[in-house]
Structures are given as structure tokens and as C-alpha cells.
Amino acid sequence: MHIQHHIQLRPYNSFRTKAVARLFCEPQSVEELTEILKRYPTEKKLILGGGCNLFFTEDFEGLVIRPAIKGIELIRETEQEVEVEAGAAEEWDRFVDQCVSKGFSGVENLSLIPGSMGASPVQNIGAYGTEVKDTIVLVKTVDMQTGEPKAFTAGQCGFSYRDSLFKRSRRYIITSVRFRLQKSFTYREKYADLSRELSGIATPTLTQVREAIIRIRTRKLPDPDLLPNAGSFFKNPVLPLEAKDVLLKTLPDLPLFPAGENRWKTSAAYLIEKAGYKGKRKGMVGISGDHALIIVNYGTDNGKEIVAFMKEVQNEVFRQCGVMLEPEVWIF
Ligand SMILES: Cc1cc2nc3c(=O)[nH]c(=O)nc-3n(C[C@H](O)[C@H](O)[C@H](O)COP(=O)(O)OP(=O)(O)OC[C@H]3O[C@@H](n4cnc5c(N)ncnc54)[C@H](O)[C@@H]3O)c2cc1C
Numbered sequence: 001m002h003i004q005h006h007i008q009l010r011p012y013n014s015f016r017t018k019a020v021a022r023l024f025c026e027p028q029s030v031e032e033l034t035e036i037l038k039r040y041p042t043e044k045k046l047i048l049g050g051g052c053n054l055f056f057t058e059d060f061e062g063l064v065i066r067p068a069i070k071g072i073e074l075i076r077e078t079e080q081e082v083e084v085e086a087g088a089a090e091e092w093d094r095f096v097d098q099c100v101s102k103g104f105s106g107v108e109n110l111s112l113i114p115g116s117m118g119a120s121p122v123q124n125i126g127a128y129g130t131e132v133k134d135t136i137v138l139v140k141t142v143d144m145q146t147g148e149p150k151a152f153t154a155g156q157c158g159f160s161y162r163d164s165l166f167k168r169s170r171r172y173i174i175t176s177v178r179f180r181l182q183k184s185f186t187y188r189e190k191y192a193d194l195s196r197e198l199s200g201i202a203t204p205t206l207t208q209v210r211e212a213i214i215r216i217r218t219r220k221l222p223d224p225d226l227l228p229n230a231g232s233f234f235k236n237p238v239l240p241l242e243a244k245d246v247l248l249k250t251l252p253d254l255p256l257f258p259a260g261e262n263r264w265k266t267s268a269a270y271l272i273e274k275a276g277y278k279g280k281r282k283g284m285v286g287i288s289g290d291h292a293l294i295i296v297n298y299g300t301d302n303g304k305e306i307v308a309f310m311k312e313v314q315n316e317v318f319r320q321c322g323v324m325l326e327p328e329v330w331i332f
Helices: 030-039 092-102 165-169 192-197 206-220 241-250 268-274 303-321
Strands: 004-008 020-025 045-047 060-065 072-077 081-087 136-143 149-153 172-182 229-232 238-240 256-258 263-266 285-287 294-297
Touching: 030 060, 030 136, 030 172, 081 136, 092 206, 149 172, 165 172, 192 206, 238 241, 241 263, 263 268, 268 303, 285 303, 294 303
Parallel strands: 020 060, 045 060
Antiparallel strands: 004 020, 072 081, 081 172, 136 149, 136 172, 229 294, 238 263, 256 263, 285 294
């Protein structure tokens, strides 16, 4: 297995910040991965997918592992459903595209989310009323502590909103993910934006749903290749009952969604906009004018500038609304 030294990580993160990895490798199989873990048992490690949900603020004095395990395989098929397994290095949206073109439904609402298959369970990616956990049946990993392969059923993955056991423990390298998908499709209204986009169509097909989502996302989200960013920067905050009631007094139009007993999820984008940060720029960093949840990089390669801006937004939202926003993006 080839280990590279002193690799520049700027091309490997969608925010395009600079950092050097002391060691870097791209294992192409589970066997290569376990061999690396045996060779570097104590080295500090960072697992990298497409780098669309992270950025760097300093050099990484350890081993970056970027799984290069590919392949999409049909595991099981019945009259109603299929099980499909995909390697960690498969591009997420290429997988969605293949599923939709074969008529397999379940992941179409997650169209055009950038990044790799291996990262998809980590933050339980979600969009348009769907989360990836809804279709996952098995996540195959290698345990960084023991070097041994370990598979998790969906129920063992500890999935919740933008969260999983993999995100909390940071102990497992995901090598492949298995999905159960349906061979039939009926469009169900889950999300106002999407229904609006499909309003002229009486019974939308799977392909029409994917195409509608691609149109909405292309209109709304800045393309990281043109304007580096990592998508939604902050999580939508979940408020306890009292905090929600206090906030409603000053912000009567606060969007609220039930999030369990006496808990309410609100919109981080709304709070950022209320704090006056939508479209605001400071030096080389700012908030997108089209989407208040997205921090964009106008031309710095220094991740610390992004962190400074993030803190300013957090402090100002807290000062004005009393809510401390938590980043969804990983900062290394
Ligand atoms: C324009 C844009 C739009 C986006 N829209 C959405 C959206 O609608 N919904 C959504 O949920 N997200 C969205 N994101 C965030 C991002 O696409 C997802 O988080 C995606 O899963 C990141 O994949 P990645 O391969 O780039 O992961 P990376 O950024 O490389 O890694 C993310 C985290 O996962 C870990 N990781 C990566 N691969 C593995 C692996 N094989 N095993 C174990 N850990 C691993 C990393 O260590 C890191 O902690 C968006 C991002 C952008 C730039």
C-alpha cells in the first residue's frame, strides 16, 4: 500500500482551505485498509471522503485515510424491492442517479447532495423530508481500534437528525453501505418547495422528482466549484419549550417544527437572516445572498478566517436571539 508524505489538502475540501497532511493514503480494498491500520496503530487518523462537509485550519500531523473502495452491487431482489450495496468511494449522487434510472425508489429526494457514499451515514444526510437512514439496512466498517471489520444494522447505527454513532464515536471507517429500495414509486407530498416545483404534473415519476430537486438545488445552492462552501454550515437548533416561548415574543413568525416531547426545531437560516447576516461579507468570507445557512469563501485559503466569521455569526445570533448555533460542518 502506497503511503504519500506531505500532501496538500486544498484540493480535497470544498471550502478550498490549505493544510498539509503528514501522511496520506487511498486504500482500494478492506484488506488494504486493515493492513494500513496494522502498520500505523497509534498514528492520529482523519477519514476523508469528498471533503464537502469539512475544512482545515491547520496542518494535519497524522495519517489521512481516504477510502478508495468502489463498486455498486445488487445483493438481493424480490418482486417489490432490491438490496444494493455500494463502496465508500462511490460518489453519492452517481449512486442516486443509477437507482433512479433503474426505477429503484427511496433515495431520489437526496439527489445532488455532494460527497461520497462512505460519508452518507455519518451525518445521516437528509433533504426534502427524507433521511438516508430511511433506506439503509447495513453499514460495513473497519474498527480503527481493533483493525477488524464490523457491520452495523440500521438499528445499531444510532441515527438521528444529522447524527449517528459514526459521527459521535469517530471510531469506524465505513467501507460500504447497503440499501433497501422499492421497485415501485408513488409520489407523496413531504416538502412544500418540491410540490411547488412539481405542481404542473399530476402524478410525478421518479425521474421527474429527481429532475425537480436538481433544478431547485441548482437555483438555490452555490456551486462549490465556483464559490467554495460546505453546504449548510449550521445545524437547525432544537429548542426546549420555555426557550421557544421566549423567542416567539420577539419573533412571532419564527418557523417551528415539532422535534419530540416539548422540543421544537427552528430554522438557523431564519435566525441568521434576522441577525442581519444574509448576504453579509467580511473580507474573504461571507454568508450567501441566496441562502442564509451557507458560509461562502470568496478567496481565502486560510480556514482560520472562516472560523473567525463563523464565531461572529454565532455571537451575533446569540446576542440578538439568545440561541447559540452549532456548526454542522467539521473543522480540523
Ligand atoms: C453545496 C452543498 C450542499 C449540501 N447539501 C446537503 C444536504 O442537502 N443535506 C445534507 O445532509 N448534507 C449536505 N451537504 C453536506 C455534505 O454533502 C454531506 O455531509 C456529505 O455526506 C459529505 O460527504 P463527503 O464525502 O464530502 O464527506 P467529508 O466532508 O469528506 O467527511 C464528512 C465527515 O464524515 C467522515 N467520513 C467521511 N468518509 C468516511 C468514511 N468512509 N468512514 C467514516 N467516516 C467518514 C469525515 O471524517 C468527516 O467527519 C452539502 C454540502 C455542499 C457543499
